Amino acid sequence: xxxxxxxxxxxxxxxxxxxxxxxxxxxxxxxxxxxxxxxxxxxxxxxxxxxxxxxxxxxxxxxxxxxxxxxxxxxxxxxxxxxxxxxxxxxxxxxxxxxxxxxxxxxxxxxxxxxxxxxxxxxxxxxxxxxxxxxxxxxxxxxxxxxxxxxxxxxxxxxxxxxxxxxxxxxxxxxxxxxxxxxxxxxxxxxxxxxxxxxxxxxxxxxxxxxxxxxxxxxxxxxxxxxxxxxxxxxxxxxxxxxxxxxxxxxxxxxxxxxxxxxxxxxxxxxxxxxxxxxxxxxxxxxx
Numbered sequence: 001x002x003x004x005x006x007x008x009x010x011x012x013x014x015x016x017x018x019x020x021x022x023x024x025x026x027x028x029x030x031x032x033x034x035x036x037x038x039x040x041x042x043x044x045x046x047x048x049x050x051x052x053x054x055x056x057x058x059x060x061x062x063x064x065x066x067x068x069x070x071x072x073x074x075x076x077x078x079x080x081x082x083x084x085x086x087x088x089x090x091x092x093x094x095x096x097x098x099x100x101x102x103x104x105x106x107x108x109x110x111x112x113x114x115x116x117x118x119x120x121x122x123x124x125x126x127x128x129x130x131x132x133x134x135x136x137x138x139x140x141x142x143x144x145x146x147x148x149x150x151x152x153x154x155x156x157x158x159x160x161x162x163x164x165x166x167x168x169x170x171x172x173x174x175x176x177x178x179x180x181x182x183x184x185x186x187x188x189x190x191x192x193x194x195x196x197x198x199x200x201x202x203x204x205x206x207x208x209x210x211x212x213x214x215x216x217x218x219x220x221x222x223x224x225x226x227x228x229x230x231x232x233x234x235x236x237x238x239x240x241x242x243x244x245x246x247x248x249x250x251x252x253x254x255x256x257x258x259x260x261x262x263x264x265x266x267x268x269x270x271x272x273x274x275x276x277x278x279x280x281x282x283x284x285x286x287x288x
Contacts, residue, residue, distance in 0.1 A: 062093025183222025
């Protein structure tokens with residue numbers, strides 16, 4: 001089997017390429033620069049020169065592959081339009097082959113207790129654009145396509161992820177890690193190696209499926225902030241900040257960090273045999 005992947009040189013993408021190769025799958029990977037090409041080549045993939053706006057390149061590479069995983073994102077102006085057009089080109093190329101699209105659990109907003117993929121969608125402004133794009137992606141299931149949406153939680157591990165960028169590094173500089181609000185909200189977490197395995201499994205999923213890539217237990221931000229303070233080299237030093245102040249420092253993503261989310265990944269376990277193996281999130285976060 002050969003799989004074409006976008007975003008293969010990124011944080012989640014690197015581990016997904018490694019997981020694909022471990023499973024004996026040949027990988028081709030979009031590479032927007034020489035650095036990206038070297039990165040994916042070192043991981044065992046064959047680079048394909050291009051960007052997410054090179055729609056002919058995307059279409060042709062997807063056509064030559066047996067399946068597609070779309071992990072790439074362009075967070076410049078026009079993110080939604082680029083993602084939508086790239087997905088359309090990739091699905092056109094994939095035809096009746098599997099196409100795995102990346103979403104994210106933040107679209108569920110605050111959850112009322114523990115919820116699954118069928119919960120109401122209440123995204124913060126930062127991720128509201130995903131709803132229409134994912135609707136379009138999944139609609140291909142009715143016309144012979146094999147779309148699947150994987151919705152990662154907040155990905156951590158191997159010294160990467162958003163927590164590292166927005167909490168550990170600023171905490172190291174300031175001598176205290178920020179905690180948004182009173183810290184009673186929960187984060188829906190997943191280890192980067194576990195979510196990579198879910199992307200591989202999703203290639204065999206039923207068309208139209210949606211999977212939350214989240215692994216429990218559900219930790220409160222207060223606990224997480226303490227763990228991150230150890231990674232930042234200032235153990236126990238946590239600064240409480242309001243959502244408004246956090247937005248001023250971090251931008252709109254702070255509103256997503258402030259969400260209270262408890263989401264189960266049971267569907268992926270039940271239907272795909274997903275078996276997350278990294279269970280001690282706080283210890284991993286504390287190591288940085």
